[in-house]
Amino acid sequence: MKSYNFSHVAPQTLGEVVALLNDHPGEAKIISGGQSLMPVLNFRLAKPDLLVDLRNINDLNIITCSNHETSLGARVRWVDIEKSTELAFHQPLLQKALSYVAHYQIRNRGTIGGSLANCDPAAELPLIALVLEAQIKVINSKGYRYINIADFFLGFMSTSLSKGEVIVELILPNFPSHRKWGFEEFSRRKGDFAIAACAVWFDLSPLGKMENAHIGVIGADDYPIRLTGLENTLNNKAFTSELLDEAIASSLNHLSPPVDPQISQAYRLSLITTMIKRAFANSMSKN
Ligand SMILES: Cc1cc2nc3c(=O)[nH]c(=O)nc-3n(C[C@H](O)[C@H](O)[C@H](O)COP(=O)(O)OP(=O)(O)OC[C@H]3O[C@@H](n4cnc5c(N)ncnc54)[C@H](O)[C@@H]3O)c2cc1C
Numbered sequence: 001m002k003s004y005n006f007s008h009v010a011p012q013t014l015g016e017v018v019a020l021l022n023d024h025p026g027e028a029k030i031i032s033g034g035q036s037l038m039p040v041l042n043f044r045l046a047k048p049d050l051l052v053d054l055r056n057i058n059d060l061n062i063i064t065c066s067n068h069e070t071s072l073g074a075r076v077r078w079v080d081i082e083k084s085t086e087l088a089f090h091q092p093l094l095q096k097a098l099s100y101v102a103h104y105q106i107r108n109r110g111t112i113g114g115s116l117a118n119c120d121p122a123a124e125l126p127l128i129a130l131v132l133e134a135q136i137k138v139i140n141s142k143g144y145r146y147i148n149i150a151d152f153f154l155g156f157m158s159t160s161l162s163k164g165e166v167i168v169e170l171i172l173p174n175f176p177s178h179r180k181w182g183f184e185e186f187s188r189r190k191g192d193f194a195i196a197a198c199a200v201w202f203d204l205s206p207l208g209k210m211e212n213a214h215i216g217v218i219g220a221d222d223y224p225i226r227l228t229g230l231e232n233t234l235n236n237k238a239f240t241s242e243l244l245d246e247a248i249a250s251s252l253n254h255l256s257p258p259v260d261p262q263i264s265q266a267y268r269l270s271l272i273t274t275m276i277k278r279a280f281a282n283s284m285s286k287n
Helices: 015-021 037-042 076-082 085-090 094-097 110-119 125-129 228-234 241-251 265-284
Strands: 006-011 028-031 049-052 063-065 071-074 135-140 142-150 151-153 167-171 182-184 196-204 210-218
Touching: 015 028, 015 135, 015 167, 028 037, 028 071, 028 228, 071 085, 076 125, 085 094, 094 125, 094 167, 094 182, 094 196, 110 167, 125 210, 142 196, 167 265, 182 265, 210 228, 210 265, 228 241, 241 265
Parallel strands: 006 049, 028 049
Antiparallel strands: 063 071, 071 167, 135 142, 135 167, 182 196, 196 210
């Protein structure tokens, strides 16, 4: 199918983008990489009159790593992340997880702003933003505001972005080099959306006990979630696979993953459990 007719503009500044969205409420839509939006338009699931293209806003393409944090402009693409040596050093978990996103052609165009706004429950970036306790910088007609990632997900493909707001940056705290981390994902074929995935990081105390554990999963709900019960059970304990087995058994019984015709709840739960175990095994194998 082909999309309905629409007009297309590519402004030079964020101010113009915000003004256009405000002047055409309900009729205008941002387009960034187009990898999620164009299929939606072609299936006629949305029919905006105007596409406001971010391609000329060069400030949105920038990756900045300071001593403490990393800022990714909303137009940073998956390939930019994959190739960045700075991110390999400061954001290894992000780089690893995003290597699972789609195929080269899509990775060459898809952007972080589009992924966050789209908020697909199976997408890798929202999970990583959640476990890293990211902040999202957005602009609207009144100026900039920051959204804590914990307040961002509202439901299935639904976020706390207001109408007319534009994602400008994703801000992530940097990883110290000694931090333990792991990422594991299960999908039917390489490049497919995840059926289940787990991202984990923690620090080890001088006595070898886990501290500050952060564990997030895809597949357990309509958006990525953190397993805070499991985190609390593991914190201040020395890691063993027996401890992890027991903690999973006692902490995950409240999960009720979504069911679809091809994936039962029991299968998805079993995959989530396996991904958590593999992510921890992965993290313990790192110096
Ligand atoms: C075959 C296929 C497989 C894929 N597999 C995966 C996968 O495994 N993992 C994964 O994570 N993704 C996957 N994707 C999705 C892909 O990563 C998309 O690129 C991404 O989700 C959206 O980014 P985009 O830049 O293309 O956004 P667009 O398609 O341009 O926009 C998506 C939505 O976000 C809005 N938007 C875009 N930018 C902004 C902004 N700055 N501020 C506010 N709103 C904005 C748009 O209005 C639109 O509603 C796949 C896509 C395809 C087609």
